Amino acid sequence: MTDLQINASEALKLAALNESAKDFLLNNPQLFAVLLKAAKRYIGGENLQEAIQTAKKFNSAGLPTSLEFMGESISSTNEANEVTQEFLTLIEAIKKENITSIVSLDLSHIGLAVDKELALDNFKLIAQTAKQSEIDVIISAEGVERTDEIIHTFCKISPDFPNVGLTLQAYLYRTPKDLERILKETQGKIRVVKGAFATPIGHSIGRGDQLDDVYINTVETLLVNNRKCSIATHHDKIQDRVKRLLDKHQTPKTNYEFEMLLGIREDLLNDLKKEGYPCRKYIVYGKEWYLYMCNRIAENPDNIFQAIIDIVM
Numbered sequence: 001m002t003d004l005q006i007n008a009s010e011a012l013k014l015a016a017l018n019e020s021a022k023d024f025l026l027n028n029p030q031l032f033a034v035l036l037k038a039a040k041r042y043i044g045g046e047n048l049q050e051a052i053q054t055a056k057k058f059n060s061a062g063l064p065t066s067l068e069f070m071g072e073s074i075s076s077t078n079e080a081n082e083v084t085q086e087f088l089t090l091i092e093a094i095k096k097e098n099i100t101s102i103v104s105l106d107l108s109h110i111g112l113a114v115d116k117e118l119a120l121d122n123f124k125l126i127a128q129t130a131k132q133s134e135i136d137v138i139i140s141a142e143g144v145e146r147t148d149e150i151i152h153t154f155c156k157i158s159p160d161f162p163n164v165g166l167t168l169q170a171y172l173y174r175t176p177k178d179l180e181r182i183l184k185e186t187q188g189k190i191r192v193v194k195g196a197f198a199t200p201i202g203h204s205i206g207r208g209d210q211l212d213d214v215y216i217n218t219v220e221t222l223l224v225n226n227r228k229c230s231i232a233t234h235h236d237k238i239q240d241r242v243k244r245l246l247d248k249h250q251t252p253k254t255n256y257e258f259e260m261l262l263g264i265r266e267d268l269l270n271d272l273k274k275e276g277y278p279c280r281k282y283i284v285y286g287k288e289w290y291l292y293m294c295n296r297i298a299e300n301p302d303n304i305f306q307a308i309i310d311i312v313m
């Protein structure tokens with residue numbers, strides 16, 4: 001990225017976290033409608049029904065999905081319970097509509113920031129309902145200040161729920177150690193991502209060759225340990241390196257998949273699918289799209305031009 005792009009990216013991340021800008025947007029129907037046009041590229045809809053239709057579309061094109069009701073850092077018990085109810089309804093809908101999909105969620109969306117026992121109880125309910133319907137649930141990775149609690153919750157729940165998996169962020173220096181524990185104490189799929197959250201200095205590796213190598217090592221450790229994994233990246237060079245690992249270890253197709261976010265480098269996922277690799281489309285839905293959209297644009301500031309096109313055309 002050029003300096004200008006890096007500055008634009010940082011500005012967008014700050015805009016995403018600006019609560020007064022968000023309130024202004026939500027209370028201004030004209031502005032809301034305009035920005036929603038740009039957000040639609042990245043979201044599967046504003047409600048469950050729309051998300052199910054989007055998932056059906058990708059399923060018909062041969063792509064399983066991962067569905068997430070967007071949001072995080074809920075600050076009240078009532079809200080956490082309402083969100084939990086939404087996830088239960090989502091699981092029912094996946095089953096009823098015969099969608100090939102897993103579910104992803106942030107533990108802070110179902111109460112982790114309020115009380116860890118509340119999040120654990122809510123998550124058990126979701127995991128149990130999903131297990132009965134043979135649906136996997138993957139816990140997302142959040143800011144590093146929550147990593148201990150998220151891994152602890154996963155380790156606690158995993159023995160009873162083989163349908164529950166976890167997302168690991170390759171950029172955290174602590175991840176190789178966490179992975180050792182996870183391999184010993186848990187079952188379920190591990191999704192490997194680079195990591196999206198700003199961290200305090202000394203906690204994470206920046207984008208570049210070193211991070212790419214750590215990412216590859218993390219995936220290789222999972223493959224040699226016969227652990228199901230999702231290679232969740234839009235980085236073509238990493239995907240190519242993973243393909244070589246899959247050959248080297250003769251990994252069965254049931255043990256891995258490439259997973260990418262809706263609206264980003266769709267060409268890459270389609271190519272991987274055509275080459276015969278198992279692939280999955282990650283679809284978020286809901287009203288909390290402002291932060292999500294800003295983050296997707298910030299990751300690649302050229303997306304701002306795409307947003308202008310989406311708004312105008």
Ligand SMILES: Cc1cc2nc3c(=O)[nH]c(=O)nc-3n(C[C@H](O)[C@H](O)[C@H](O)COP(=O)(O)OP(=O)(O)OC[C@H]3O[C@@H](n4cnc5c(N)ncnc54)[C@H](O)[C@@H]3O)c2cc1C
Binds near residue numbers: 140141142260265296
């Ligand atoms: C399925 C899935 C689940 C995720 N879950 C989490 C999670 O739980 N916690 C978390 O912290 N992060 C999560 N992420 C986000 C992840 O951490 C990265 O921030 C994000 O994937 C961008 O990193 P990258 O691996 O694609 O590589 P990068 O190094 O960021 O980008 C590599 C290349 O990919 C392309 N690219 C990347 N992003 C974009 C974009 N927005 N628009 C266009 N091109 C792009 C560009 O060509 C870029 O050069 C998830 C990502 C995926 C795919």
